[in-house]
Amino acid sequence: MAERAGVALGTVSNVLNRPEKVAEATRLRVLQAIEELGFVRNDAARQLRAGRSRTLGLVVLDVSNPFFTDVARGAEDRAAKEGLSILLGNSDEAVRREAAYMDLFEEQRVQGLLISPIGDVFARLERLRERGTPTVLVDRLAQGHPFSSVSVDDVAGGHLAVSHLIEQGCRRLAFVGGPLTILQVADRLKGANRAVAEHPGVTLEVMSHTGLTVHNGRATGEIILNRPVTERPDGIFAANDLVAVGLLQAFAVLNAVDVPHDIAMVGYDDIDFASATVVPLSSVRQPSALIGQTAVDLLLQEVEAMRAGLPFEHQQIVYQPELVIRESSLHQGALGND
Structure with missing residues (x-):
């Protein structure tokens, strides 16, 4: 040449x-x-000489969830501005699969790792950093551990959702979603319980299941339909929008439940599809793309500090959620903001 x-x-x-x-x-x-x-x-040869690739690793809980798709898109857009690419791994809420992706991304010499972890992986992440791969937690607060993180206040989000349902006159509430071992789900339930505790006479039933999918929501909806009308909840807070969509599907099959007049409903994440459901879905909005962008910013800052041998002060950025009110939660049929 x-x-x-x-x-x-x-x-x-x-x-x-x-x-x-x-x-x-x-x-x-x-x-x-x-x-x-x-x-x-030959980029592989270049990576061996340089010791690092032009990639960042991203491990999410469920790539089929539009929330994580938007997070990944935000991360990808931000990384591209720096000439970097995102390698995406879907843990599918499985610990072994999560560990396999961490191994793979370290073998690929990614510059850093973004991860929405399932459980307690902090000891493993500390070893990764000691070997030169810094990590930022995504959609999960670091909670005192020496890592940067970008998350949303899910406790506040749960409080927003249930407070709104109570304001609409709901008194027999249900929280639908799980498993509760997922910290984000547990925090949303915690916020819901706080709202209920502020209003005597309001009850909250927890209907937990094994996943945050449309299928799980539909299965729970069928359970509710098999109850006598007087034993059904009059308000539902779904742990995410996919679960809420499944509930809406179950209620629509036999046209047995009028949402919102029989049961008012609020979801979580405000995915694009939320406003296009048969009954437009009220939802707690998270800035998903911004979460991905911010996580990449924090990761690149730590990468540069490590290269320069400088100390780095980890940051925990927590965004506040926003309640988007649509027809699914308005008992009186008044239109909310969208």
Whole structure:
């Protein structure tokens, strides 16, 4: 290639890695030779020499959940501005699968790891950092551990949702979602319980299940439909929008429940589909794309600090959720804001 362009090998290397050091005419001549010869850069070899790739790893709980899709998109957009790519792993809420992705991304020499962890992985993440791979927690507060994190106040979100249902006149409430071993779900329930405790005479039934999917919501909806009308909840807080969609599907099949007049409902995440359901769904909105972008910012700051051998002060950024009111939660049929 150097012979084809009439330059030294070092000049070709500069064109590929430090183009600002090469005269424009020379750079164009080398690029033309690259195109003519069909040269494809061996990035794996470059990674071995540099010790790191141009990638960041991202492990999410459920890639089929639109919330995590939006988080990944935000992270990808931010990383692209720095010439980096995102390698995405779906733990599917399985500890072994999560561990396998952490192993894989370390083997791939990612510059850093973004992760929405399932359980207590802090000891493992500390070992990763000791070996040169910093980590930022996504949608999970670091809670005193020496890591940066980007999350939403899910306790406040649960309080918002249930307070709204109570304001609409609901008194027999149900929380639908699980498993409660997922910290975000447990925090949303905690906020719901706080709201109920502030209003004597209001009850909250917990209907936990094994996943946060449309299928799980539909199954719980069928359980509710099999009860006598007087034993059904009059308000439901679903742990996420997918569960709420499943509930709406179950109620619509036999046209046995009028949402919101029989049962008012609020979901969580405010995914794009929430406003397009058969009854537009009230939901607690999280800034999903912003979470991904901010997590990448924090990770790159730590990467630079490690490279420079400088101390780094970890940050815990917590965004506040927003309640978006639509028809599904309005007992009186008044229109809310969208």
